[in-house]
Amino acid sequence: MQPRNMSMSGVVDLAAVKAAGEAKQKAEKARAxxxxxxxxxxxxxxxxxxxxxxxxxxxxxRSTEVPVVIDFWAEWCEPCKQxxxxxxxxxxxxxxxxxxxxxxxxxxxxxxxxxxxxxxxxVFAVIAxxxxxxxxxxxxxxxxxxxxxxxxxxxxxxxxxxxxxxxDGAGDAEAEQSAPPQPVSPHDAALAVAHEALDAGDxxxxxxxxxxxxxxxxxNSEAKLGLAQAELLERVQGVDAQTVRKAAADHxxxxxxxxxxxxxxxxGGHVEDAFGRLVEAVRKTVGEDREKVRLHLxxxxxxxxxxxxxxxxxRSALARVLF
Numbered sequence: 001m002q003p004r005n006m007s008m009s010g011v012v013d014l015a016a017v018k019a020a021g022e023a024k025q026k027a028e029k030a031r032a033x034x035x036x037x038x039x040x041x042x043x044x045x046x047x048x049x050x051x052x053x054x055x056x057x058x059x060x061x062r063s064t065e066v067p068v069v070i071d072f073w074a075e076w077c078e079p080c081k082q083x084x085x086x087x088x089x090x091x092x093x094x095x096x097x098x099x100x101x102x103x104x105x106x107x108x109x110x111x112x113x114x115x116x117x118x119x120x121x122x123v124f125a126v127i128a129x130x131x132x133x134x135x136x137x138x139x140x141x142x143x144x145x146x147x148x149x150x151x152x153x154x155x156x157x158x159x160x161x162x163x164x165x166x167x168d169g170a171g172d173a174e175a176e177q178s179a180p181p182q183p184v185s186p187h188d189a190a191l192a193v194a195h196e197a198l199d200a201g202d203x204x205x206x207x208x209x210x211x212x213x214x215x216x217x218x219x220n221s222e223a224k225l226g227l228a229q230a231e232l233l234e235r236v237q238g239v240d241a242q243t244v245r246k247a248a249a250d251h252x253x254x255x256x257x258x259x260x261x262x263x264x265x266x267x268g269g270h271v272e273d274a275f276g277r278l279v280e281a282v283r284k285t286v287g288e289d290r291e292k293v294r295l296h297l298x299x300x301x302x303x304x305x306x307x308x309x310x311x312x313x314x315r316s317a318l319a320r321v322l323f
Contacts, residue, residue, distance in 0.1 A: 015292040045090040050101040052108050059101050063126040066163040067155045068099040069134070069148070072112060074105050079138040080121040087123070087169060090148060097152050097163040098125075128153050128168040157195055178292050184192050198230055203237060206230040222241060236263050248277075255281055255289045266300055274312035283321040294318070 050058045052068075059068050066297035071087050073080035076238060084102070091100040105112040105120055115124055115131060123134045134147050155161040210227035213220055241264050247254070248261035258281045265274035278297040282290055301311045 026039050026108065045099065046096065047088050047100045047102065050103050050108075050111075052110050055111060059126055061098065063130075063161075064128055065161065066096065067102050067151055067161060069098050069151070070115075070126065071100060071102045072105050072115070072117050072120050072124070073102060077120050083121045083138045086144060090141070090144065094148065094152075098148060098155075099163075106202045107147075123308055125151050127151075128162060157192065160199075187235070190216075191220075194223065194226055194230075198226060198233075202316055203230050203234040207234060224302060225305060226299045228299060232266065232300070232303055235260075237266050253284065255285060255293050259293065262296070262300065266303060271304060271308075271310050272314075275310065275317070279314060279317045279321060282318060294322070 009281070024099065040283070048058065059070065060240065062068055069087065069091075071080075071084060073084055087100055091098065103111055105117070115122075117136075119136060122136045123140060125134055132151070135144075152163070154232045191215045194206050194213060197203075197206035197209050207227060207230045209225045210230060214225040214227065215259075219225065239260070244257065244260045244264055247257040249255050258277055262274040262277045265271075265277060278293055278314070281293045282297065285293060297314070304311050
């Protein structure tokens, strides 16, 4: 199976906004300290085995400093034996811009189930504590490089996570530092401004910045996603969650309260609950109310990203109640 057409902008899970901000601050603090002392962060292992006992420290905590790529494998899996060496080789070449955690599924069934792995080899990433599915099956090295490049770019731009140096990659790191900087396109610069506003909690500024990008580049998927996220956060800002949820429970036929509750569900990380609530509201309504809920649900799909399995499932459910 080939890697999915991954949109790394979907890494920004709304439930992780706070964690992302903290991770970015931590990364920036570490870089500032290194610059002040003239030193560098401590070296890190590039490839390591992980079990359930060490997952919290070795993967979740480490993912606030460097993107952690996870290779789910097993000794009996022949495609795993093809993919594993490629990932290990790339970990060395990327010299600390990501680290590779290898998980034996036979010995770590709980992790296997928690990630919802359907088959192996399966490759995930964790950034700022948030899991991101990358691809399943053995894949060509060139396509894996593309996925890794997108992962690293998203980790840096959206979370401020740039990885850590390794002892045996020092020469490569110096070469990278001495290389001339790549030109930044106007759209990239505008997106960076929008991302920074979102990270800083300036939701109005982020909304306007994303709209500015879309005015020049209407098809920019990253800006569309960012705008959907910023608008959602702006809608729930200052909302009394308890009042909204009580109103939704007391008035199940009121589409406005169901929409407001769905927004809170999504921001709280309860994606399936948010989608299910609005699909049910579509089923129960007609006319303008139905269209209002349907359009809002489509907007929430944009927040999560069209390729997310939860969106795919909800789209099918929506189609069933509509037709």
